[in-house]
Amino acid sequence: MTGKNYIGFQQSAEGNKTYRTFNPKANTENATVFFEATDTEIEKAVRLAEEAFPKFKNISGEKRAEFLRTIADEILALDDALVAVYCAETGLPEGRAKGERGRTVGQLRMFADLIETEDWRQPTIDHAIPDRQPMPKPDLRQFLIPLGPVVVFGASNFPLAYSTAGGDTASALAAGCPVIVKSHPMHAGTGALVASAIVKAAEKTGMPEGVFSNINSSGIEVGQKLVQHPKVKAVGFTGSIRGGRALFDLAGQREEPIPVFAEMGSINPVIITSGALKNRASEIASSYAGSITLGTGQFCTNPGLILGMESPELSEFVKDLGEKTSAIDAQCMLHPNIHNAFVSNGEEVSSQPGTEVVAIHEGIRPDNYAQSKIVTTSGAAFLENKKLHQEVFGPFSMVVQCKDEEELLKVIRGLEGQLTGTLLAEPEEYGKLDAVIDTLQDRVGRIIFNGVPTGVEVCDAMTHGGPYPASTDSRFTAVGNHSIKRWARPFSFQNFPPELLPDFLQR
């Protein structure tokens, strides 16, 4: 592993600005020195991507599938070296590294399967009707084509599955778009290793140089330049609302605006009905203590907001959830900056009027380990204070005690857009859930029934996205086969002679 950029197939380190990643568990910097990309290197990466595009988009689906599968193989071939760097850069355990690697490789193979036939292009054929009155109907054949070079910003919390060769990259390459990754500075080494696997796979399978580049940067300027570059045609981002919105704004202000799919903040409201509380409050508290602290609370679907009806059962549940959550051992966060933000955001929220800290983890907490926190407040307080809606990234959750169903619906209606909502209810209540489900549906991308929101299945029917600020465009999902549609557009051939049409439009 070197700290150089990948500009096309070449390693490159022309700049003077360098940085290192940090091991939050050991609380020290890691050894490798990374070289921030210069303007010349950025320009070269974009030029190579632009040149690669017409070649890459015309490579058959079967050959592009081979490329994706070879990336998966090359990632697996990195073996323990990748796992070691991953753990050293994130403080996450080996099991998580391997699980996430499995998901990453699985996604690449899923998209490979998808593009082996051209069905993903949604070919739609309208045959001509030459004798139609008053005008003949022309022959029209529509299908999806790729947008052009895509810039992908890696996510801090998914160094593999949502970074260098993660879902955005895999879906964009599958669509036929060259990808330039702006490597996440917190796990630049993991990114560099994965980048080496992608480049190796591209060379092995005869892909054009420029189909992939990996750009190092510890600041925000490099990413801004990439998003503003006229030859870049779309952007994928996973991260904070502030970061995603800044890129969305830049992209919208370009002479030629381009789509930015940013998956950003979510507090993932969970609604517990009175019936569920009566029948299984303790079981729910146990599973939610686990969900809130899973991965140190660093999942985008972490349950940050729990809604229930004021009652002795809810009070008891709040206490129980607090005890069970703080009984779980403290775990390391991804980076000191993330830990600091967790502490200060948690303090800001829990110091708002009308809130009460129910429980806080008081066990052993080495540097960068998170002290989980459960807070509660009333429906009225939540309704009048938007600060209580903000995401506290980490093992934090707030229980809002609503005085009646009307207030509950008002709270849901007043929420910002969310990735998920969860509903815990009993069979005897099914007849009266319509209003809650309907109201919740308008604010989220997915509703989970009697479960926890953490855990995002990679499959066809997954929606990982939602109204703003969960994502910048609720009309797309970031996970699953349908996520390829973010990087493609419909195009029609009219009255084309068959010999000039691609095979899959010959019907």
Place this chain on the structure above:
Amino acid sequence: MTGKNYIGFQQSAEGNKTYRTFNPKANTENATVFFEATDTEIEKAVRLAEEAFPKFKNISGEKRAEFLRTIADEILALDDALVAVYCAETGLPEGRAKGERGRTVGQLRMFADLIETEDWRQPTIDHAIPDRQPMPKPDLRQFLIPLGPVVVFGASNFPLAYSTAGGDTASALAAGCPVIVKSHPMHAGTGALVASAIVKAAEKTGMPEGVFSNINSSGIEVGQKLVQHPKVKAVGFTGSIRGGRALFDLAGQREEPIPVFAEMGSINPVIITSGALKNRASEIASSYAGSITLGTGQFCTNPGLILGMESPELSEFVKDLGEKTSAIDAQCMLHPNIHNAFVSNGEEVSSQPGTEVVAIHEGIRPDNYAQSKIVTTSGAAFLENKKLHQEVFGPFSMVVQCKDEEELLKVIRGLEGQLTGTLLAEPEEYGKLDAVIDTLQDRVGRIIFNGVPTGVEVCDAMTHGGPYPASTDSRFTAVGNHSIKRWARPFSFQNFPPELLPDFLQR
């Protein structure tokens, strides 16, 4: 017909600001006085739409289809009264009014057919695998749901098919989104009559009040307020680049940005190969003289740019095209403002260095009738002067004479995004068209072979859209069944009990 707004089912005229439409053929104002909507009226229309949304989105596809079909019937029932107002407000002939009415009614019925089954929602089902290792696979069921209230801006050049009950409105209603139309001031009477038909249909078929409103305005502030209103969730627009971009920018700057699908400018490049020029230059000149002047050149797919290779045949074609175009009688434009813009834009383009006016219509030209114009220039001049790329809305076209294929490809590559491209070629050339088709594909939404770009078939396989500035989001089409996707987003139910799932997800 009154000049009042439709705020929900009620006619309303609370404001003092009034305006009248103009008859460009008679060169006088029309009689009806229109009342610009006040802030209170705007607020009420949006509130009604917001309230209607949860009801409307849950009305079955069959019932919504009935609503759309009844709109079509009510528009036809307006009969000659609608045709008369249409002609008086546009200067367009009766035949065009009737043709466009047919298209409008056809679109409404097409969307009715589409939503009678729920297939348009693209239901995608992943069944659970409870015993999958290491984690059970959940049951996931994804489908499309409507975004919420949509604002539609009518088009000046399609008072029926792309205005009050046009493609944007029909597709948004079909998706389950209430629609607020910002009526086009040039044809406010046509809009008011169609609005009355929609309201009548909504009442007849039991739709909730607020499912439709029609807002009058002669300026830009009312439209801006609608786009900025927090309860509005998407915007459809057809018109100028300046207007569309302004709305796109406003929508992007909202606290919650919303999607704007604006279909804007296009000069629709046409490439004539040497073979086509050799074999049928005269025939091409005839058909293009017709296409350039069709509807007084006021179609978004009007061929404003013709590209060919420098040669005696091309020089002869340019001359012939000029003669044939100027031999066609002058026709009335939609409005004095549009005529003035046609004159000044045409003069600006044809006064650029390196351009030559080939022909100009010199026949009888009453007020507001357009003097068609054919201009020519070299590939080099076109490449270095972006002013030559600008759309001259009206019967105007520019022939660019390229010195070789390399320059031709450079010209195509340097074009802004376009709705269409057209290729005229002979069978013996099919083997060497790859580069032109591939390069053109990147700049357009549709390529027509051996035809004219004017004429947009309303069908499944139509793409009416394209890279910016043809549209603000090339990933959608404004025409055809697929245009419904602009107003819908994917949503997933996870592990839902069957009794809580809609019928079409029961599998």
